[in-house]
Amino acid sequence: MKENSFFQNQSDLTSAKTKIYKNYIEGYLPKLLLTFGTCLIVDLFCGAGKNGEEDGSPLILLDRLKSILSLQQLQEKKNIKIHIVLNDQDKENIENLKRELEKLNYDKAVIKVHIKNKKYEELLPELIKTHTNSNLPKFFFLDSFTYSNVKMEHLKEIMSLSLTEVLLFIPIFHSYRFANKEFDENHKTRIFIEEFTASGIKDYGNVNNYLFSVRKKLLEEIKLKYVRPVLIDGGATKNALILLTKHQKGMLLMNKVAFSLTKDGSVIKANEQDQVSLFKADEESKFSLNFKELLIDYLRNNTKTNKEIVDFTIQKCFLPKHCRKEIKELFDLKKINVFDINNNEITDSNKWNIAENITKNILIKWKKNEKK
């Protein structure tokens, strides 16, 4: 979509993207504010405030904050302070944004909005410098139209700050279409593919494989444990949102958001109400099958605790309930045994505590000589 038409009409792809953003911050901010009483939210490509009739990311954020701050537990918390940095290089967008913000009624003593009209490339180093030693929890939303603005180096710098998460938008299909093409060295598509994929220039077979190669590269380069991509499939165009976080709870939340909006947790069908797939059925179920195989390989290696298995599941983009189901199946197939820490066998699966909150330690052992 051309930039000028973006703010007049909101496409299905954009509304799927804003839905993920909205659902994520709705889950993320209350917990953060209850724990820290403060946070910084940085929307570096914030746009004009509105996309046609629909709210853009700055207005969504302020709207969600209004309802979050009205939560009983937060009402009881004193001195809450939320800093929001909104930036866009386009002057008209910023003027429009200011007009939209003036219409809103929010507590300016609690929510401090800092509006910037800079190029992202200039503002980012300033922000990094200001927050190098800050203990504020920080959330960066990087929602650029193109894939060439945000560099791996920028992400490394942002993620080197303490208590930081990034939600990165990538119009993934633009580069995927040419992923096996030998461009000149200086071509921006080639630069992106080489910088952002683990496997580089090659034929990926499908866009999901390509996206998972981007994920692998982010995990390796930034040395993160948790990177959660969600593919937004608009048929001819496909975009991706990718959460980068150092925190299991952040990744778990994005896994939940993805599974609440999609059938299989990997692909959101942007223009279909009923989530009927544009992928072939086998493409879609590969995501779940892949998890089953990964889990079996993981278990066969060594004895694992329930805590380790739940963390592994979350890292692989799934939920504790998926892991519980797989473990039960393996148990029924007599592939594994489950013990408490005193080595007493536990056959009742309700006592395994494979869940979000682990309250007791359980050991899961692959039976010797059992094949996959």
Ligand SMILES: C[S@@+](CC[C@H](N)C(=O)[O-])C[C@H]1O[C@@H](n2cnc3c(N)ncnc32)[C@H](O)[C@@H]1O
């Ligand atoms: C996809 S739009 C953002 C949409 C917004 N998040 C929303 O929900 O309405 C991308 C924005 O990035 C801005 N932009 C593009 N390149 C930029 C740069 N280098 N620095 C700052 N802003 C930039 C554009 O003006 C545009 O408003």
